[in-house]
Amino acid sequence: MIVKDEENSIARCLESVHDLVDEIIIVDTGSVDQTKHIARHYTEQIYDFKWVDDFSSARNYSFKLATKQYIMWLDADDVISKPNRKLLKQLKDHLDPVVNSVTMRYLVNIDKSGNPSFIIKRNRLVKSSCQFKWKGAVHEYLEVSGPILHSDISIHHFKNKTDNSTRNLQIYEKQINKGTVFSPRDLFYYANELRRHNELHKAIKYYTLFLNHKVAWKEDKIASCGRLADCYHLLDDQEKEREIIYKSFEYDSPRADFCCRLGNLFLGKNQVNEAIYWYKYASRLTWDKNCMGFYHVPSWTWLPHTKLSICYYKKGDFKKAYKHNKLALEYLPYDSGLINNQKLIKNKLKNLT
Template sequence: MITISLCMIVKNEEEVLERCLDSVKDLVDEINIVDTGSTDKTVEIAKKYTDRVFFFEWTGKFKDARNESFKYATKDYILYLDADDVLMEEDREKFKLLKETLDPEVDSVSMYYNAGIDEYGNVTLRYRRNRLLKRSRQFQWHGDVHNYIAVWGNIINSDIAVTHLKKKHAVGRNLSIYKEKIANGDPFSPRDYFYYGNELRENQYYKEAIESYTKNIEMAEGWVEDKIYACMFRADCHRVLGNNKEELRSLLMSLSFSKIPRPEVCSRIGYQFQQQKDYQSAIFWYELATNLPDDPNRWSFTYPAYSTWYPHLQLCVCYYQLNDIEKSYEHNEKAREYRPTDERILNNKKLLENKLKTISQET
């Protein structure tokens, strides 16, 4: 059976670190924690779980700290987590089985990253990451902010998920790192433009975000998945700014990269037609969003809401506007499967049941 070193970087994580370590302490053979300058009880908590607590002066680049943490690993494989990550019980069991059965010739195991969870337990954002890495391959982190590991060789995809349970969001932190890169005259890769666009959008600098996404899209280099989502997110910025034609143009451009439409695009296009009161066209796109097959091996972002409760809820509205109450009720019920206590859906349910009752009495 393989052995595993857990490697983490932390700073002021007293609220979440214990929860993280409790979820994995019995799954790994070694815990290495690199602190980058905590002023709370983070180090004290870490030392309850391991005597392998190290210190590293923050350089302003996450890749430096993450690569430093990997230096302390001594076991066959490296598992990395952030302090606000956990393995849920179902995934703990899958992880145990993986550890018992993994072929030591495997260089990396990818796992899902459930980067967001809503109040109903639905995953809001999911993507794959190379999560369990063969130490002897000496894989390295790259990128100043949104890091990635350059991995090659024998890679397998597992159905294990690491779940991100964030308690706070460092607003503006990543944006300031990118602005420092610009001030220093550092070159931007297509990936940098994509993630800089994301930071700008999340901080409501929509015009600047559009410019950054456009630079990503127009560069010949870069991952096609980033370009697909750059088109979508650029469209979102245009919608906020009231540029409806540019929004639709950007959404349709995503199809030139994806070839097959994504639920995230279909639902956005559906909403455009819905706002124009073109309900039949909206229905086409919303229904397409619910019927597209999921690809479990996709590495890029996946937002499950756009293929589940959201298009069903909008279909409820569209069919209601067309006076098809049965279809409206049917889709509201499908949305309710995902959000059972959502007040909007419950209000729809009450209204539609009264409508159906009236129709039944009239016939």
């Protein structure tokens, strides 16, 4: 782990994993709170690393300190739940040593019911002898090769604090000032930082530069189309928003989140039949479990059915509205809004008979 000022979360993280691993290595990049003091309850292997505006440097340093056959990495606001602890234990006991890397699902934006908004696959466990390296000063990634096992283990990400800092943006801009030539991935993540800080026109410029790179990763290109669509949406340019959504289809078959976005655009114009087409399309898609891209959970589960229920309600087809609201409830059985909608539509059906 690399950490800084994580006194509010590090104990929760380490408590969820400490008895499943053979060593815990903490690399601190400048904490001024109780982070290191808390970590010492779980390990004596705590090291200081002078921050050099480069996350990969810190992570690669932490990997060099590891002495076991495999290395697993976590952030301080990650947690392994009881069911996933069991899966991790099984993996540890039965992992085929031919495997170089194990992916685990990263669950992001957890709601009060424990449902994530996004699921991302990440290489979480790697063979030490492969000496895989982290790449990228910001939004770093672990470059792996060889046999990869896609596990069913999930890591829950619980963000304790809102990060409004410009730290990442400043790192990128320092690199620009030094004349650093950005990789395609750097262009993508720099554009993300610009968008996050509402520099929308500049973000559009860098997303476009990224999309023009032939060697960029397909999944980042698809994600870039989604972020570009966000920018155009915020600028109220629906024509460009729709255009970039369709462009995402050039890189792979349509994804449910983009289909739902098209449905939203048509529904916003009260073009209900066109909206129904795209929500139906989304509802029939199935996610490729080996895909390493961003999985927007609502779009692949309950959201298309909720929207279809609204569309059919607008058309006065209460039978279909009831059907799709019921399908949405199968994913979110305790959602008060869906429960109330079901009662409302049921009353409409009674009145018709």
